[in-house]
Amino acid sequence: MSLDVGFRDTGYSVNSARILRGLTFSVEAGRFACIIGASGSGKSTLLSLAAGLISPTEGAVTVGGNPVSGVDPRVQLVFQSGAVFPWLSVRENVEFGLRSTGVPAALRPAEVDGYLRLVGLERVADGRVHELSGGMAQRVALARALVLQPQVLLMDEPFSALDAITRTTLQVELIRLWRETSVTIIFVTHNLREALLLADDIHLMASGPGRIDGSWTVTVPRAEREHHPELRPLEAELRERLHLAHPDYEPKNHRATG
Secondary structure, eight states, X not given: OOOOEEEEEEEEEETTEEEEEEEEEEEOTTOEEEEEOOTTSXXXXXXXHHTTSSOOSEXXXXXXXXXXXXXXXXEEEEOTTOOOOTTSBHHXXXXXXXXXXXXXXXXXXXXXXXXXXXXXXXXXXXXXXXXXXXXXXXXXXXXXXXXXXXSEEEEESTTTTSOHHHHHHHHHHHHHHHXXXXXXXXXXXSOHHHHHHHOSEEEEEETTXXXXXXXXXXXXXXXXXXXXXXXXXXXXXXXXXXXXXXXXXXXXXXXXXX
């Protein structure tokens, strides 16, 4: 099961600084949405609002049609760094959420083992996270989120610090996991190519204060996107819109899709 996420005239300010203003858009249940925009446009703030870590100062944020009113285990957030606990084993990291939400100890091992297999970490289950590569540590963070069986998964540039090969591998794995779980995903990235390869829907954020400056649906099947000519006009439009919204925008790890 998955839930929709909605922002309606949402604003967020810290003291006199307005970070978001008039943010209005929605992500349908079960969709994979990418949020693109340069650093400082409010992408991470948007995720923090959806996760219930902070509250809007204007408007509303809803999950499943209900206002967000604090942290909800149905909504899980995966950070860029993974935010795993290096002093715990892989298994203990994945079990952490189950323990903190009161799942009985007798039920935890089977749940943990199932999700370790799902992300391909069963062979290193008893290893320490600090011994893992960056890509494997991100798998730990993903398993720790998925073991709680969330209905919304929020991801804040989770692959940006990884090398190109690992990044591509985890992109493929994420799509597989999304298809298997049907979770709603909101995936923040500054990488246009990544958004074009992953998303059902792409939302562009403009800054000053942050707001949605346009939305697009990607209809080309994912398996055909790498070199599909139909994506070239969309990529060109998005790149131009990014430049207009963020004149100093510099895409990272850019490689054309066609």
